[in-house]
Amino acid sequence: MADPGRLSLNTITVREQWSLAQCIEGCARHGIPAIGPWRDKLAEMGLAAAARQIRDAGLKVSGLCRGGMFHLPDAIEDNRRAIDEAAAIGAPCLVMVCGGLPAGSKDLAGARRRVEDGVAEILPQARAAGVTIALEPLHPMTCADRSVLSTTAQALAMAERLGEGVGLALDVYHIWWDPDLADSVQRADRRLPCLRLAGADAGPGARPGHDG
Protein backbone atom coordinates (compact mmCIF):
# COMPACT_ATOMS: atom_id res chain seq x y z
CA MET A 1 0.00 0.00 0.00
CA ALA A 2 1.20 3.53 -0.78
CA ASP A 3 2.56 5.62 2.07
CA PRO A 4 -0.39 7.65 3.43
CA GLY A 5 2.14 10.26 4.50
CA ARG A 6 2.38 11.21 0.82
CA LEU A 7 -1.33 11.71 0.34
CA SER A 8 -3.12 14.96 -0.25
CA LEU A 9 -6.89 15.12 -0.49
CA ASN A 10 -7.91 17.11 -3.53
CA THR A 11 -11.32 18.45 -2.59
CA ILE A 12 -12.76 17.80 -6.04
CA THR A 13 -12.72 14.09 -5.28
CA VAL A 14 -15.37 14.60 -2.58
CA ARG A 15 -16.98 17.66 -4.06
CA GLU A 16 -20.49 16.27 -3.86
CA GLN A 17 -20.10 14.76 -0.38
CA TRP A 18 -18.15 17.19 1.77
CA SER A 19 -17.82 20.88 2.52
CA LEU A 20 -14.29 22.20 2.97
CA ALA A 21 -14.71 22.06 6.75
CA GLN A 22 -15.66 18.39 6.42
CA CYS A 23 -12.66 17.80 4.12
CA ILE A 24 -10.31 19.27 6.71
CA GLU A 25 -11.86 17.19 9.51
CA GLY A 26 -11.78 14.12 7.29
CA CYS A 27 -8.08 14.55 6.52
CA ALA A 28 -7.27 14.89 10.20
CA ARG A 29 -9.43 11.88 11.10
CA HIS A 30 -7.89 9.61 8.45
CA GLY A 31 -4.28 10.70 8.84
CA ILE A 32 -4.06 12.41 5.48
CA PRO A 33 -1.44 15.10 6.07
CA ALA A 34 -2.25 17.50 3.24
CA ILE A 35 -5.16 19.03 1.38
CA GLY A 36 -5.60 20.58 -2.07
CA PRO A 37 -8.63 22.84 -1.94
CA TRP A 38 -10.60 24.12 -4.89
CA ARG A 39 -11.61 27.73 -4.93
CA ASP A 40 -15.34 27.01 -4.94
CA LYS A 41 -15.05 25.29 -1.56
CA LEU A 42 -12.80 28.02 -0.29
CA ALA A 43 -15.26 30.75 -1.26
CA GLU A 44 -18.11 28.82 0.34
CA MET A 45 -16.29 28.50 3.67
CA GLY A 46 -14.62 31.89 3.66
CA LEU A 47 -10.91 32.42 3.22
CA ALA A 48 -10.00 33.38 6.80
CA ALA A 49 -11.99 30.58 8.40
CA ALA A 50 -10.54 28.03 5.96
CA ALA A 51 -6.98 29.19 6.53
CA ARG A 52 -7.48 29.02 10.29
CA GLN A 53 -9.07 25.58 10.33
CA ILE A 54 -6.43 24.11 8.00
CA ARG A 55 -3.69 25.52 10.22
CA ASP A 56 -5.39 24.34 13.42
CA ALA A 57 -5.76 20.83 12.00
CA GLY A 58 -2.02 20.74 11.30
CA LEU A 59 -2.56 20.11 7.59
CA LYS A 60 -0.22 21.11 4.83
CA VAL A 61 -1.69 22.59 1.67
CA SER A 62 -0.43 20.88 -1.48
CA GLY A 63 -1.76 23.54 -3.83
CA LEU A 64 -4.77 25.63 -4.70
CA CYS A 65 -6.95 24.59 -7.64
CA ARG A 66 -7.23 26.43 -9.87
CA GLY A 67 -6.02 29.45 -11.80
CA GLY A 68 -5.78 29.80 -15.54
CA MET A 69 -8.67 29.96 -18.02
CA PHE A 70 -6.90 32.72 -19.89
CA HIS A 71 -9.40 32.59 -22.74
CA LEU A 72 -11.96 34.30 -20.48
CA PRO A 73 -12.18 38.09 -20.45
CA ASP A 74 -11.58 38.57 -16.71
CA ALA A 75 -8.77 36.03 -16.43
CA ILE A 76 -6.03 38.33 -15.20
CA GLU A 77 -8.07 39.75 -12.34
CA ASP A 78 -9.34 36.33 -11.39
CA ASN A 79 -5.84 34.88 -11.34
CA ARG A 80 -4.65 37.75 -9.16
CA ARG A 81 -7.37 36.90 -6.65
CA ALA A 82 -6.36 33.23 -6.84
CA ILE A 83 -2.75 34.09 -6.00
CA ASP A 84 -3.93 36.05 -2.95
CA GLU A 85 -6.08 33.13 -1.85
CA ALA A 86 -3.22 30.66 -2.34
CA ALA A 87 -0.95 32.82 -0.21
CA ALA A 88 -3.63 33.19 2.46
CA ILE A 89 -3.99 29.43 2.97
CA GLY A 90 -0.27 28.73 2.68
CA ALA A 91 -0.50 26.93 -0.67
CA PRO A 92 2.94 26.55 -2.24
CA CYS A 93 1.45 26.58 -5.73
CA LEU A 94 -1.52 27.64 -7.79
CA VAL A 95 -2.47 24.88 -10.22
CA MET A 96 -3.24 26.27 -13.67
CA VAL A 97 -5.91 24.90 -15.96
CA CYS A 98 -4.73 27.23 -18.65
CA GLY A 99 -7.83 27.64 -20.78
CA GLY A 100 -8.99 26.77 -24.26
CA LEU A 101 -9.98 28.74 -27.34
CA PRO A 102 -11.98 31.93 -27.00
CA ALA A 103 -15.58 31.58 -28.21
CA GLY A 104 -15.67 31.20 -32.00
CA SER A 105 -11.88 31.18 -32.36
CA LYS A 106 -9.73 28.55 -34.03
CA ASP A 107 -6.48 30.38 -33.33
CA LEU A 108 -4.69 27.77 -31.30
CA ALA A 109 -1.29 29.44 -31.54
CA GLY A 110 -2.87 32.68 -30.38
CA ALA A 111 -4.56 30.96 -27.45
CA ARG A 112 -1.22 29.49 -26.39
CA ARG A 113 0.42 32.91 -26.58
CA ARG A 114 -2.40 34.30 -24.49
CA VAL A 115 -1.71 31.73 -21.78
CA GLU A 116 1.98 32.53 -21.74
CA ASP A 117 1.38 36.28 -21.78
CA GLY A 118 -1.20 35.92 -19.03
CA VAL A 119 1.11 33.96 -16.77
CA ALA A 120 3.89 36.46 -17.45
CA GLU A 121 1.54 39.26 -16.38
CA ILE A 122 0.62 37.71 -13.03
CA LEU A 123 4.02 36.20 -12.35
CA PRO A 124 5.58 39.12 -10.44
CA GLN A 125 2.69 39.01 -7.99
CA ALA A 126 3.00 35.24 -7.63
CA ARG A 127 6.75 35.48 -7.04
CA ALA A 128 6.25 38.16 -4.42
CA ALA A 129 3.65 35.98 -2.71
CA GLY A 130 5.85 32.90 -2.84
CA VAL A 131 3.23 31.00 -4.83
CA THR A 132 4.57 28.84 -7.65
CA ILE A 133 2.52 28.91 -10.84
CA ALA A 134 2.05 25.21 -11.62
CA LEU A 135 1.24 24.72 -15.30
CA GLU A 136 -0.81 21.58 -15.76
CA PRO A 137 -0.94 19.89 -19.15
CA LEU A 138 -4.43 18.51 -19.70
CA HIS A 139 -5.48 15.64 -21.97
CA PRO A 140 -5.83 16.76 -25.60
CA MET A 141 -9.55 15.95 -25.42
CA THR A 142 -9.84 19.20 -23.43
CA CYS A 143 -7.75 21.29 -25.83
CA ALA A 144 -10.58 23.36 -27.28
CA ASP A 145 -12.37 24.27 -24.08
CA ARG A 146 -10.12 23.82 -21.04
CA SER A 147 -6.42 23.64 -21.82
CA VAL A 148 -4.36 24.44 -24.88
CA LEU A 149 -1.44 23.06 -22.87
CA SER A 150 -1.56 19.37 -23.75
CA THR A 151 1.82 17.77 -23.17
CA THR A 152 4.44 17.75 -20.47
CA ALA A 153 7.13 18.84 -22.94
CA GLN A 154 4.99 21.77 -24.05
CA ALA A 155 4.30 22.83 -20.46
CA LEU A 156 7.98 22.43 -19.52
CA ALA A 157 9.09 24.58 -22.45
CA MET A 158 6.61 27.29 -21.48
CA ALA A 159 7.65 27.09 -17.82
CA GLU A 160 11.30 27.49 -18.78
CA ARG A 161 10.57 30.49 -20.98
CA LEU A 162 8.65 32.11 -18.11
CA GLY A 163 11.42 31.43 -15.63
CA GLU A 164 11.60 31.47 -11.87
CA GLY A 165 8.39 30.84 -10.01
CA VAL A 166 6.83 28.59 -12.64
CA GLY A 167 6.61 24.82 -12.30
CA LEU A 168 4.45 21.98 -13.50
CA ALA A 169 1.56 19.98 -12.10
CA LEU A 170 1.43 16.52 -13.62
CA ASP A 171 -1.58 14.25 -13.37
CA VAL A 172 -1.31 10.79 -14.86
CA TYR A 173 -4.99 10.96 -15.79
CA HIS A 174 -4.10 13.63 -18.36
CA ILE A 175 -0.66 12.60 -19.60
CA TRP A 176 -0.51 8.77 -19.58
CA TRP A 177 -0.97 8.45 -23.36
CA ASP A 178 2.03 10.69 -24.22
CA PRO A 179 4.70 8.82 -26.22
CA ASP A 180 7.33 11.16 -24.71
CA LEU A 181 6.05 10.87 -21.15
CA ALA A 182 9.03 9.28 -19.45
CA ASP A 183 11.57 11.58 -21.05
CA SER A 184 9.52 14.70 -20.48
CA VAL A 185 8.81 13.94 -16.83
CA GLN A 186 12.46 13.16 -16.16
CA ARG A 187 13.55 16.39 -17.82
CA ALA A 188 10.94 18.36 -15.90
CA ASP A 189 11.95 16.77 -12.64
CA ARG A 190 15.58 17.71 -13.20
CA ARG A 191 14.89 21.25 -14.30
CA LEU A 192 12.10 22.32 -11.97
CA PRO A 193 13.17 20.95 -8.60
CA CYS A 194 11.05 23.53 -6.84
CA LEU A 195 7.88 21.60 -7.51
CA ARG A 196 7.14 17.95 -6.81
CA LEU A 197 5.75 16.07 -9.74
CA ALA A 198 3.48 13.55 -8.21
CA GLY A 199 0.64 11.53 -9.59
CA ALA A 200 2.91 10.92 -12.56
CA ASP A 201 6.23 10.20 -10.98
CA ALA A 202 8.03 8.47 -8.18
CA GLY A 203 9.38 10.47 -5.29
CA PRO A 204 7.58 11.93 -2.31
CA GLY A 205 5.36 14.93 -2.72
CA ALA A 206 1.78 16.03 -2.82
CA ARG A 207 -0.40 15.68 -5.85
CA PRO A 208 -1.12 19.19 -6.95
CA GLY A 209 -3.88 18.76 -9.48
CA HIS A 210 -6.78 16.70 -10.54
CA ASP A 211 -8.80 17.13 -13.70
CA GLY A 212 -10.85 20.29 -13.24
Place this chain on the structure above:
Amino acid sequence: MADPGRLSLNTITVREQWSLAQCIEGCARHGIPAIGPWRDKLAEMGLAAAARQIRDAGLKVSGLCRGGMFHLPDAIEDNRRAIDEAAAIGAPCLVMVCGGLPAGSKDLAGARRRVEDGVAEILPQARAAGVTIALEPLHPMTCADRSVLSTTAQALAMAERLGEGVGLALDVYHIWWDPDLADSVQRADRRLPCLRLAGADAGPGARPGHDG
Protein backbone atom coordinates in the same frame (compact mmCIF):
# COMPACT_ATOMS: atom_id res chain seq x y z
CA MET B 1 -14.29 26.61 -52.62
CA ALA B 2 -11.75 23.80 -52.53
CA ASP B 3 -10.79 22.16 -55.82
CA PRO B 4 -13.13 19.17 -56.25
CA GLY B 5 -10.36 17.50 -58.25
CA ARG B 6 -8.60 16.91 -54.92
CA LEU B 7 -11.56 15.21 -53.27
CA SER B 8 -11.83 11.58 -52.33
CA LEU B 9 -15.02 10.17 -50.87
CA ASN B 10 -14.23 8.14 -47.79
CA THR B 11 -17.09 5.68 -47.61
CA ILE B 12 -17.42 6.01 -43.85
CA THR B 13 -18.88 9.48 -44.34
CA VAL B 14 -21.95 7.97 -46.03
CA ARG B 15 -21.84 4.63 -44.29
CA GLU B 16 -25.46 4.74 -43.21
CA GLN B 17 -26.80 6.08 -46.51
CA TRP B 18 -24.99 4.33 -49.34
CA SER B 19 -23.72 0.92 -50.37
CA LEU B 20 -20.31 0.85 -52.07
CA ALA B 21 -22.00 0.63 -55.47
CA GLN B 22 -23.96 3.77 -54.63
CA CYS B 23 -20.76 5.46 -53.43
CA ILE B 24 -19.06 4.72 -56.74
CA GLU B 25 -22.06 5.99 -58.73
CA GLY B 26 -22.27 9.03 -56.46
CA CYS B 27 -18.62 9.91 -57.02
CA ALA B 28 -19.02 9.65 -60.77
CA ARG B 29 -22.23 11.71 -60.72
CA HIS B 30 -20.76 14.50 -58.58
CA GLY B 31 -17.35 14.69 -60.24
CA ILE B 32 -15.44 13.33 -57.26
CA PRO B 33 -12.43 11.65 -58.84
CA ALA B 34 -11.40 9.28 -56.05
CA ILE B 35 -12.80 6.98 -53.44
CA GLY B 36 -11.52 5.59 -50.14
CA PRO B 37 -13.46 2.42 -49.38
CA TRP B 38 -13.80 0.73 -46.02
CA ARG B 39 -13.45 -3.01 -45.89
CA ASP B 40 -16.98 -3.58 -44.57
CA LYS B 41 -18.42 -2.05 -47.74
CA LEU B 42 -15.97 -3.93 -49.87
CA ALA B 43 -16.90 -7.27 -48.31
CA GLU B 44 -20.57 -6.49 -48.73
CA MET B 45 -20.21 -5.80 -52.45
CA GLY B 46 -17.58 -8.42 -53.19
CA LEU B 47 -14.00 -7.63 -54.08
CA ALA B 48 -14.06 -8.44 -57.78
CA ALA B 49 -17.30 -6.57 -58.44
CA ALA B 50 -16.07 -3.56 -56.50
CA ALA B 51 -12.72 -3.49 -58.29
CA ARG B 52 -14.50 -3.69 -61.66
CA GLN B 53 -17.06 -1.00 -60.94
CA ILE B 54 -14.43 1.40 -59.54
CA ARG B 55 -12.31 0.89 -62.64
CA ASP B 56 -15.26 1.23 -65.01
CA ALA B 57 -16.29 4.47 -63.32
CA GLY B 58 -12.79 5.85 -63.91
CA LEU B 59 -12.24 6.49 -60.20
CA LYS B 60 -8.92 6.50 -58.44
CA VAL B 61 -8.65 4.79 -55.10
CA SER B 62 -7.05 6.99 -52.45
CA GLY B 63 -6.55 4.20 -49.96
CA LEU B 64 -8.21 1.26 -48.26
CA CYS B 65 -9.49 1.69 -44.70
CA ARG B 66 -8.35 0.00 -42.62
CA GLY B 67 -5.64 -2.33 -41.40
CA GLY B 68 -4.05 -2.38 -37.97
CA MET B 69 -5.72 -3.33 -34.67
CA PHE B 70 -2.61 -5.22 -33.68
CA HIS B 71 -3.91 -5.78 -30.16
CA LEU B 72 -6.35 -8.35 -31.52
CA PRO B 73 -5.27 -12.00 -31.71
CA ASP B 74 -5.84 -12.47 -35.46
CA ALA B 75 -4.30 -9.16 -36.51
CA ILE B 76 -1.53 -10.47 -38.73
CA GLU B 77 -3.81 -12.65 -40.83
CA ASP B 78 -6.41 -9.94 -41.09
CA ASN B 79 -3.81 -7.41 -42.20
CA ARG B 80 -2.55 -9.83 -44.83
CA ARG B 81 -6.08 -10.08 -46.23
CA ALA B 82 -6.35 -6.29 -46.16
CA ILE B 83 -3.16 -5.94 -48.22
CA ASP B 84 -4.56 -8.34 -50.82
CA GLU B 85 -7.80 -6.39 -50.94
CA ALA B 86 -5.94 -3.09 -51.30
CA ALA B 87 -3.94 -4.48 -54.20
CA ALA B 88 -7.07 -5.88 -55.83
CA ILE B 89 -8.82 -2.52 -55.96
CA GLY B 90 -5.67 -0.58 -56.88
CA ALA B 91 -5.37 1.23 -53.55
CA PRO B 92 -1.94 2.84 -53.20
CA CYS B 93 -2.07 2.51 -49.44
CA LEU B 94 -3.63 0.66 -46.56
CA VAL B 95 -4.57 3.08 -43.78
CA MET B 96 -3.62 1.69 -40.38
CA VAL B 97 -5.67 2.24 -37.25
CA CYS B 98 -2.94 0.62 -35.24
CA GLY B 99 -4.83 -0.70 -32.24
CA GLY B 100 -4.98 -0.07 -28.51
CA LEU B 101 -4.16 -2.05 -25.41
CA PRO B 102 -4.95 -5.76 -25.25
CA ALA B 103 -7.83 -6.54 -22.89
CA GLY B 104 -6.76 -6.00 -19.28
CA SER B 105 -3.32 -4.69 -20.21
CA LYS B 106 -1.76 -1.40 -19.20
CA ASP B 107 1.50 -2.08 -21.04
CA LEU B 108 1.51 0.87 -23.39
CA ALA B 109 5.15 0.45 -24.40
CA GLY B 110 4.44 -3.21 -25.18
CA ALA B 111 1.40 -2.32 -27.26
CA ARG B 112 3.49 0.11 -29.28
CA ARG B 113 6.16 -2.53 -29.84
CA ARG B 114 3.43 -4.91 -30.94
CA VAL B 115 2.28 -2.43 -33.57
CA GLU B 116 5.77 -1.95 -34.90
CA ASP B 117 6.52 -5.68 -34.88
CA GLY B 118 3.20 -6.36 -36.58
CA VAL B 119 3.82 -3.88 -39.37
CA ALA B 120 7.34 -5.26 -39.81
CA GLU B 121 5.84 -8.73 -40.21
CA ILE B 122 3.39 -7.79 -42.95
CA LEU B 123 5.65 -5.25 -44.64
CA PRO B 124 7.37 -7.60 -47.13
CA GLN B 125 3.96 -8.62 -48.47
CA ALA B 126 2.85 -4.98 -48.68
CA ARG B 127 6.02 -3.99 -50.50
CA ALA B 128 5.60 -6.83 -52.96
CA ALA B 129 2.01 -5.76 -53.58
CA GLY B 130 2.96 -2.11 -54.01
CA VAL B 131 0.69 -1.09 -51.14
CA THR B 132 2.10 1.56 -48.80
CA ILE B 133 1.38 0.99 -45.13
CA ALA B 134 -0.01 4.35 -44.01
CA LEU B 135 0.35 4.76 -40.25
CA GLU B 136 -2.36 7.06 -38.94
CA PRO B 137 -1.90 8.80 -35.61
CA LEU B 138 -5.25 8.97 -33.85
CA HIS B 139 -6.38 11.44 -31.20
CA PRO B 140 -5.10 10.48 -27.72
CA MET B 141 -8.70 10.00 -26.61
CA THR B 142 -8.53 6.73 -28.57
CA CYS B 143 -5.19 5.60 -27.13
CA ALA B 144 -6.51 2.79 -24.94
CA ASP B 145 -8.86 1.15 -27.41
CA ARG B 146 -8.04 2.16 -30.97
CA SER B 147 -4.56 3.60 -31.48
CA VAL B 148 -1.46 3.72 -29.35
CA LEU B 149 -0.03 5.88 -32.12
CA SER B 150 -1.07 9.35 -31.04
CA THR B 151 1.17 11.96 -32.62
CA THR B 152 2.57 12.70 -36.04
CA ALA B 153 6.12 12.73 -34.69
CA GLN B 154 5.60 9.31 -33.10
CA ALA B 155 4.15 7.87 -36.31
CA LEU B 156 6.92 9.42 -38.38
CA ALA B 157 9.61 7.96 -36.14
CA MET B 158 8.02 4.52 -36.38
CA ALA B 159 7.63 4.83 -40.16
CA GLU B 160 11.30 5.73 -40.51
CA ARG B 161 12.39 2.81 -38.36
CA LEU B 162 10.30 0.48 -40.51
CA GLY B 163 11.69 1.89 -43.74
CA GLU B 164 10.59 1.68 -47.33
CA GLY B 165 6.94 1.09 -47.98
CA VAL B 166 5.68 2.84 -44.85
CA GLY B 167 4.10 6.29 -44.88
CA LEU B 168 1.65 8.31 -42.85
CA ALA B 169 -2.03 9.13 -43.07
CA LEU B 170 -2.79 12.44 -41.41
CA ASP B 171 -6.29 13.55 -40.49
CA VAL B 172 -6.70 16.98 -38.98
CA TYR B 173 -9.57 15.65 -36.88
CA HIS B 174 -7.05 13.59 -34.93
CA ILE B 175 -3.96 15.78 -34.84
CA TRP B 176 -5.11 19.42 -34.70
CA TRP B 177 -4.35 19.80 -30.97
CA ASP B 178 -0.68 18.75 -31.28
CA PRO B 179 1.73 21.51 -30.19
CA ASP B 180 4.33 20.11 -32.61
CA LEU B 181 1.91 19.74 -35.52
CA ALA B 182 3.43 22.16 -38.02
CA ASP B 183 6.99 20.93 -37.50
CA SER B 184 6.01 17.28 -37.54
CA VAL B 185 3.92 17.54 -40.70
CA GLN B 186 6.64 19.46 -42.48
CA ARG B 187 9.24 16.88 -41.50
CA ALA B 188 6.95 14.04 -42.55
CA ASP B 189 6.22 15.70 -45.86
CA ARG B 190 9.92 16.08 -46.60
CA ARG B 191 10.87 12.57 -45.55
CA LEU B 192 7.98 10.52 -46.89
CA PRO B 193 7.33 11.99 -50.32
CA CYS B 194 5.70 8.75 -51.44
CA LEU B 195 2.49 9.53 -49.62
CA ARG B 196 0.35 12.62 -49.80
CA LEU B 197 -0.45 14.12 -46.46
CA ALA B 198 -3.83 15.65 -46.98
CA GLY B 199 -6.54 16.68 -44.62
CA ALA B 200 -3.74 18.12 -42.53
CA ASP B 201 -1.57 19.81 -45.08
CA ALA B 202 -1.48 21.92 -48.18
CA GLY B 203 -0.65 20.35 -51.51
CA PRO B 204 -2.79 18.20 -53.77
CA GLY B 205 -3.62 14.64 -52.77
CA ALA B 206 -6.40 12.46 -51.56
CA ARG B 207 -7.40 12.19 -47.96
CA PRO B 208 -6.54 8.69 -46.99
CA GLY B 209 -8.23 8.26 -43.66
CA HIS B 210 -11.08 9.32 -41.47
CA ASP B 211 -11.55 8.39 -37.85
CA GLY B 212 -12.41 4.71 -37.85
